[in-house]
Amino acid sequence: MKRPKIVVLGAGYGGLTTVAKLQKKLGVNDAHITLVNKNDYHYESTWLHEAAAGTLHHDRSRVKISDLINSAKVNFVQDTVTAIKPDEKKVELQDGEVLEYDYLVVALGFEAATFGIPGLLENALTIGSINKARQIREHIDYQFAMYNNEAEPKEERLNIVVGGGGFTGIEFVGELANRIPELCKEYDIDRSKVRVIVVEAMDTIMPGFDPELIEYAMNSLEARGVEFKLGAFLKEVRVDGITVEQNGEKEDIPTMTTVWAAGVRANHLVEESTLEDNRGKVEVTPELRAPTHEDVFVVGDCALVWNKEIDRPYPPTAQIAMQEAEVCAHNLIALVKGGELEPFEFINRGTVCSLGDKDAMGSIFGGKKIFGWTASFMKKVIDNRALFKIGGVGLVLKKGKFNIF
Amino acid sequence: MKRPKIVVLGAGYGGLTTVAKLQKKLGVNDAHITLVNKNDYHYESTWLHEAAAGTLHHDRSRVKISDLINSAKVNFVQDTVTAIKPDEKKVELQDGEVLEYDYLVVALGFEAATFGIPGLLENALTIGSINKARQIREHIDYQFAMYNNEAEPKEERLNIVVGGGGFTGIEFVGELANRIPELCKEYDIDRSKVRVIVVEAMDTIMPGFDPELIEYAMNSLEARGVEFKLGAFLKEVRVDGITVEQNGEKEDIPTMTTVWAAGVRANHLVEESTLEDNRGKVEVTPELRAPTHEDVFVVGDCALVWNKEIDRPYPPTAQIAMQEAEVCAHNLIALVKGGELEPFEFINRGTVCSLGDKDAMGSIFGGKKIFGWTASFMKKVIDNRALFKIGGVGLVLKKGKFNIF
Numbered sequence: 001m002k003r004p005k006i007v008v009l010g011a012g013y014g015g016l017t018t019v020a021k022l023q024k025k026l027g028v029n030d031a032h033i034t035l036v037n038k039n040d041y042h043y044e045s046t047w048l049h050e051a052a053a054g055t056l057h058h059d060r061s062r063v064k065i066s067d068l069i070n071s072a073k074v075n076f077v078q079d080t081v082t083a084i085k086p087d088e089k090k091v092e093l094q095d096g097e098v099l100e101y102d103y104l105v106v107a108l109g110f111e112a113a114t115f116g117i118p119g120l121l122e123n124a125l126t127i128g129s130i131n132k133a134r135q136i137r138e139h140i141d142y143q144f145a146m147y148n149n150e151a152e153p154k155e156e157r158l159n160i161v162v163g164g165g166g167f168t169g170i171e172f173v174g175e176l177a178n179r180i181p182e183l184c185k186e187y188d189i190d191r192s193k194v195r196v197i198v199v200e201a202m203d204t205i206m207p208g209f210d211p212e213l214i215e216y217a218m219n220s221l222e223a224r225g226v227e228f229k230l231g232a233f234l235k236e237v238r239v240d241g242i243t244v245e246q247n248g249e250k251e252d253i254p255t256m257t258t259v260w261a262a263g264v265r266a267n268h269l270v271e272e273s274t275l276e277d278n279r280g281k282v283e284v285t286p287e288l289r290a291p292t293h294e295d296v297f298v299v300g301d302c303a304l305v306w307n308k309e310i311d312r313p314y315p316p317t318a319q320i321a322m323q324e325a326e327v328c329a330h331n332l333i334a335l336v337k338g339g340e341l342e343p344f345e346f347i348n349r350g351t352v353c354s355l356g357d358k359d360a361m362g363s364i365f366g367g368k369k370i371f372g373w374t375a376s377f378m379k380k381v382i383d384n385r386a387l388f389k390i391g392g393v394g395l396v397l398k399k400g401k402f403n404i405f
Numbered sequence: 406m407k408r409p410k411i412v413v414l415g416a417g418y419g420g421l422t423t424v425a426k427l428q429k430k431l432g433v434n435d436a437h438i439t440l441v442n443k444n445d446y447h448y449e450s451t452w453l454h455e456a457a458a459g460t461l462h463h464d465r466s467r468v469k470i471s472d473l474i475n476s477a478k479v480n481f482v483q484d485t486v487t488a489i490k491p492d493e494k495k496v497e498l499q500d501g502e503v504l505e506y507d508y509l510v511v512a513l514g515f516e517a518a519t520f521g522i523p524g525l526l527e528n529a530l531t532i533g534s535i536n537k538a539r540q541i542r543e544h545i546d547y548q549f550a551m552y553n554n555e556a557e558p559k560e561e562r563l564n565i566v567v568g569g570g571g572f573t574g575i576e577f578v579g580e581l582a583n584r585i586p587e588l589c590k591e592y593d594i595d596r597s598k599v600r601v602i603v604v605e606a607m608d609t610i611m612p613g614f615d616p617e618l619i620e621y622a623m624n625s626l627e628a629r630g631v632e633f634k635l636g637a638f639l640k641e642v643r644v645d646g647i648t649v650e651q652n653g654e655k656e657d658i659p660t661m662t663t664v665w666a667a668g669v670r671a672n673h674l675v676e677e678s679t680l681e682d683n684r685g686k687v688e689v690t691p692e693l694r695a696p697t698h699e700d701v702f703v704v705g706d707c708a709l710v711w712n713k714e715i716d717r718p719y720p721p722t723a724q725i726a727m728q729e730a731e732v733c734a735h736n737l738i739a740l741v742k743g744g745e746l747e748p749f750e751f752i753n754r755g756t757v758c759s760l761g762d763k764d765a766m767g768s769i770f771g772g773k774k775i776f777g778w779t780a781s782f783m784k785k786v787i788d789n790r791a792l793f794k795i796g797g798v799g800l801v802l803k804k805g806k807f808n809i810f
Contacts, residue, residue: 137550141543
């Protein structure tokens with residue numbers, strides 16, 4: 001009797017939820033499970049905007065993988081995946097190791113998409129990892145620290161441009177709006193000198209959200225000094241400024257800080273493998289397998305699942321990644337121990353967008369709109385629920401958000 | 406009866422101690438006292454190395470001038486002095502105001518002296534003000550934050566060069582040695598990758614100190630990973646490195662952070678006035694007056710007082726500045742109300758050099774050597790004593806250092 005080898009790539013929401021369920025349901029003799037991740041920690045990627053704004057310490061949003069896995073059942077390899085070879089049933093790692101598998105779970109998450117905007121890759125910051133998030137925090141701090149040290153104070157040090165008024169951009173700006181008064185106090189800077197500018201190509205922020213929710217969010221943020229440029233296209237990003245085009249007119253805005261939160265794409269390894277078949281992602285079968293390789297499952301931001309109701313793909317979220325992981329794990333268990341494979345179906349539990357520590361908005365329970373404290377409370381419940389899924393009650397108690405009042 | 410106008414320039418140790426004594430001893434009708442300072446706060450310049458290293462928040466080392474002065478007796482003007490005109494008995498301020506005086510106290514402190522080392526002015530940081538200190542703290546933080554964000558990690562981000570192994574340099578390095586393990590933890594960096602290098606032109610650090618004390622300090626700092634380059638000359642400072650010459654050999658050290666703590670000079674306004682007569686300073690009379698203008702007193706780093714015992718000027722310290730201020734205030738009161746002027750005589754109460762939060766070394770009571778906890782305790786007593794002189798018991802309780810265990 002040969003133990004099948006299951007290899008899970010990535011310890012984000014998708015990968016880790018898969019492993020959590022596998023190690024609960026499979027015995028040591030059922031399968032040989034390997035988890036591969038670049039860092040020795042998992043991070044809550046939906047919390048990174050807080051670390052980037054400096055309102056939550058990044059250590060609060062990460063947890064050692066060794067604290068989450070059962071090392072008797074799961075072999076953890078800390079390394080970076082360099083290639084997926086589905087035809088050879090192999091995965092190559094940076095240190096030269098080659099992992100063979102019987103079943104593969106690709107859960108490698110997202111990268112920033114730059115849409116070829118000149119200078120964006122070189123000069124904009126992205127909220128993509130613990131390293132990037134604390135870099136943004138320090139970058140902004142540094143601009144404020146420099147401001148009073150120059151004979152000619154530079155307004156570009158106090159202008160912060162956020163590219164993208166979608167979920168990540170708005171959540172980041174919400175935290176930033178709370179952080180800026182603290183920074184002004186720290187560095188003796190007049191609040192009125194600081195500008196936070198959201199540049200969004202669509203005519204609205206949070207496209208797809210209910211107009212009432214959008215208005216609530218804009219009011220909340222504008223009251224805290226955030227400016228919006230809607231229907232505005234980022235044309236160029238320089239070290240010390242950007243060019244934006246709105247209503248056919250170009251404007252230069254001096255800024256040392258452009259945070260790009262407008263586009264994500266699947267990990268480039270997917271496109272480089274033979275698995276990719278739709279916009280850099282894998283349009284998975286109902287069982288979440290790659291259509292060309294039934295021994296490969298894909299979950300999270302690398303998977304594309306169609307929302308038939310509106311004939312568009314579901315956007316990549318932590319919620320869908322974790323739901324996919326549940327089904328993926330179920331199906332792997334069925335393949336190993338025998339049983340029925342089940343198809344994936346997304347259950348929309350609602351979406352809440354944080355607007356800073358004490359404010360939020362969103363919809364839950366199939367459309368009920370919530371605002372302010374209620375929404376902020378629900379957001380924390382959702383964040384804690386994600387921790388529970390990955391690390392149980394222990395992790396919720398350790399890293400959970402209980403600052404509800 | 407005309408009230409004489411006393412104008413005090415600078416709210417450092419010298420200026421503020423002068424004002425504190427004047428407002429205590431002079432009535433509202435005795436004199437019209439004006440204090441001019443660039444910022445609306447006084448800072449403990451001997452504590453700035455802690456703010457620069459990030460071990461003490463800069464707000465702990467500053468205090469609002471309005472909390473220290475009796476506004477019924479002292480008129481505070483927040484402005485920058487642009488010229489001293491002793492022949493016209495006038496002082497010019499940046500906003501165009503011109504102050505007339507009957508008696509002037511010049512207490513404008515120090516600036517960094519760069520000795521014409523190429524690139525030093527442009528590329529090195531100096532510990533000279535609250536603004537500079539928090540800039541250094543953020544600069545170092547930023548280098549650590551960047552380190553893990555680059556495809557090719559740059560060692561120059563983790564190398565910190567301190568120019569000068571004198572009092573300020575060593576006290577700064579002592580704090581830095583304690584701060585670096587925290588920074589390494591914060592940014593997931595191996596401590597062994599970080600270098601702190603002291604470059605000192607003399608063959609010893611802390612020249613003039615007892616050899617036993619010097620050895621103690623070097624051992625304490627080397628044990629915490631500090632490297633010393635003695636008899637080494639800084640030849641050039643670049644954005645990303647320095648060139649140092651030692652034993653006739655040149656060496657390039659990659660570093661993004663060079664902190665210059667090797668030379669200070671008096672405020673340049675002294676040299677630009679007609680008062681200066683010795684190395685940019687005013688070699689004052691025994692009563693601390695400018696030899697050319699007996700209505701001008703000079704105290705602190707702008708004054709030069711000869712130590713006849715060793716035939717050299719006393720080094721500029723907070724201790725001598727505050728002692729000078731006491732005599733200066735006494736003499737001003739004598740001039741205003743009648744009485745004997747007294748000559749200044751320096752009483753060496755000892756010197757303690759901090760080596761980080763829990764370590765120090767120095768000599769007190771005419772030469773008794775102290776080390777470690779005892780010295781660290783004494784250092785805090787000295788720091789609190791300076792607060793007491795300036796702001797009484799209230800200020801000691803508010804900003805004092807009581808973390809003795």
